[in-house]
Amino acid sequence: MARYKIGLLGTFVILLVSVLLVELGGMFAPLKQRLQLQTVPSAMLSFNAIGETLRQLNLLQVVPNEYVYYKHLPATELNKRHRLFQRKSRVDIQLYGLEHIPPEKLPSSTIVYHDDLENPAPLVSVVIDPVDLYDPVIGILSNPLKRGKSWERSAFLSYFDQGRLVFASGIGLRIHGGKSRIAPMEKSFRAYFRSIYGEEQFQPGVIFDERAEPIRHLILHNDRRDNWHLVNPLAYDIAERIGAIVPQTKPVRFFLNGEFQGVYVLTEHLSEEYLFSHYGHTRFTFVRTKWDAGTSQFQIGDYARYEAFKTWATQRTPLTMEEVQARVDLENLSRWVLSILFCAPTDALQGPLLLDMTNPNAKWFWINWDMDHSFQDKYHRVEHPWELDTFRELRPHDPRGALFYRLIEGSPDFRSYFTRLFVDTMNHKLTQEFLHERLAHYEQIAINYGIQDREYIEITRQFFDHRKAVLRQQMQERFHLSSSFACRVQSPPNVQLEIDGFSEQSGYEGWYFETTPIRVKVIPATGQTFSHWIINDQVVTSVGTVIEYPVTADTIIEAVVVQQVERKNEETP
Known part of the structure; x- marks a missing residue:
């Protein structure tokens, strides 16, 4: 009998709910029709009365249906217009982008206070529904370890420069980072530009040069590291000067839902879109290498070929220079190593490993990445970070470290090549003028952007003053070299000098x-003639305008140039 009563009650409840759903469906039918019109932008769902009402009724949670629509699409197809779909009520509503909202009316533009625009420094404002940040189930800040397209949330982004709005659009927003996802600090983000949100790319010519365009992904990187700021862009500038491949960056003041988060760094996202922008295609084998052994992430390409390369590279037997050059871009590897040795990041083994699959003769190469532990010992806080031995960070579980040490052991040619590259880089590329100019550049950014604690600037300045001497000593030990000595070259002020193939001055x-050895070439100006060399007060006349000299003690080389004497024609009587 009790079972019979429960059955009748259940039937009654089902009928009642069905009637209510029919009534609600009729009530919201006009609204559904309006939402299918292009004149109703998707922004209304998050920030206008219609969207608020639907959300309060628990009938609407609009998210990009990335998993369904994008799962099997190649990177070049990701930005075509697709539908969004409504998850909770399962009503298939056709939504459209932001074509009818001017950039200055987007929430990310209107939320910025006039006082914040009085500072002319670049400013990025992002506005997102707090539910999409903090909801225990779907919020990206509440679930920082979640990854992938299903954890991308619609938001708005505006970019200001010199107090003027330059660009604004709807975006997709995700959490970015590795261990920083769980650190007690403001998070880094990724912005995705897709037609389902608004613009398909960031406005060209604004933040990066043409090599990075079109910009379809963008990292908003929190560069604050315990009172160390703007480390990544400074380290990237140094690595690029050395000849390594680096992403482009742009420091900005970052606001999230109107609240200042700090100084962030806009950074190229190393993805398939990056490959397409820089190389014109995405047919690469692409592996995100990581500091911890066994945590590298295969992305795209030929996995078997990558595994075969890694197995070969991480063996322990010595290698010749020719053996490595057959498979690896040795110049790229060497310049990556030099950038790591100088900047001394304590989590060095990062950055993509790539192979161009369109070229049958392609060689493996690396891109520098995540150098924000440079110029400091992030983990132990040593008093003199310029004394760090980064040779120890090149560990054998990673192909870069393994190949480097196998070459040192097995190839005299490589030892000569790398020593020469080291000397030329330290003497002609990483000059004190260059290093201190870059540091002054980022110090001025820190001042302009409102960074108060700038003690790290002085520590970095000392790092630049001492690091090269420490590296020379470490090179001497690792490569079994003799001591290093200073060599000074002098000439008349209007005489051009070429030293080791680089243009230099007296x-x-x-x-x-x-x-x-040092190689010096003197190029006299018009009306001048080279006379001789003076080396450590000794006249040398046995060579011409080019001299190659082994430096076995502190040395001064002087090029002596004389003015040509004009001869007057004498008249015959």
Whole structure:
């Protein structure tokens, strides 16, 4: 009998709910029809009365249906217009982008206070529904370890420069980072530009140069590291000067839902879109290498070929230079190593490993990435970070470290090549003028952007003053070299000098090992004639305008140039 009564009650409840759903469906039928019109922008769902009402009734949670529509699409197809779909009520509503809302009316534009625009420094404002940030189930800040397209939320982004709105659009927003996802600090984000949100790319010519365009992904990187700021862009500038491949960056002041988060760094996202922008295609084998052994992430390409390369590279037997050059871009590897040795990041083994699958003769190469632990010991806070031995960070579980040490052990040619590259880089690329100019550049950004604690600037300045001497000593030990010595070159002020193949001026000073002689070429100006050299007060007349000299002690080389004497024609009587 009790079972019979429960059955009748259940039937009654089902009938009642059905009637209510029919009534609600009729009530919201006009609204559904309006939402299917292009004149109703999707922004209304999050920030206008219609969307608020639907959400309060628990009938609407609009998210990009990335998993269904994008799962099997290649990167070049990701930005075509697709539908959004409504998850909770399962009503298939056709939504459209932001074509009818001017950029200055987007929430990310209107939320910025006039006082914040009085500072001319670039400003990025992002506005997102707080539910999409903090909801325990769907919020990206509440679930920072969640990844992928299903954890991308619709938002708005505006970019201001010199107090003027330059660009604004709807975007998709995700959490970005590795261990920083769980750190007690403001998170980094990724912005995705897709037609379902608004613009398909960031406005060209605004933040990066043409090599990075079109910009379809963008990282908003929190560069604050315990009172160390703007480390990544400074380290990237140094790595690029050395000749390594680096992403482009742009420091900005970042606001989230109107609240200042700090100084962030806009950074190229190393993805398939990056490959397409820089190389014109995405047919690469692409592996995100990580610091911890066994955590590298295969992305795209030929996995078997990657595994075969890694197995070969991480063996322990010595290698010749020719063996490595057959498979690896050795110049790229060497310049990556030099950038790591100088900047001394304590989590060095990062950055994509790539192979161009369209070229049958392609060689493996790397892109520098995530150098924000540079110029400091992030983990132990040593008093003199410029004394760090980064040779120890090149560990054998990673192909870069393994190949480097196998070459040192097995190839005299590589030892000579790398020592010469080291000397030329330290003497002619990483000059004190360059290093201190870059540091002054980022110090001024720190001042302009409102960074108060700038003690790290002085520590970095000392790092630049001492690091090269420490590296010379470490090179001497690792490569079994003799001591290094200073060599100064002088000439008349209007005489052009070419030293080691680099254009230099009188007063140049570099440091050399005995196995890396200095090569000086003097180019006299018009009306001048080269006379001779003076080396450590000794006249040398046995060579011409080019001299190659082994530096076995502190040395001064002087090029002596004389003015040509004009001869007058004498008249015959």
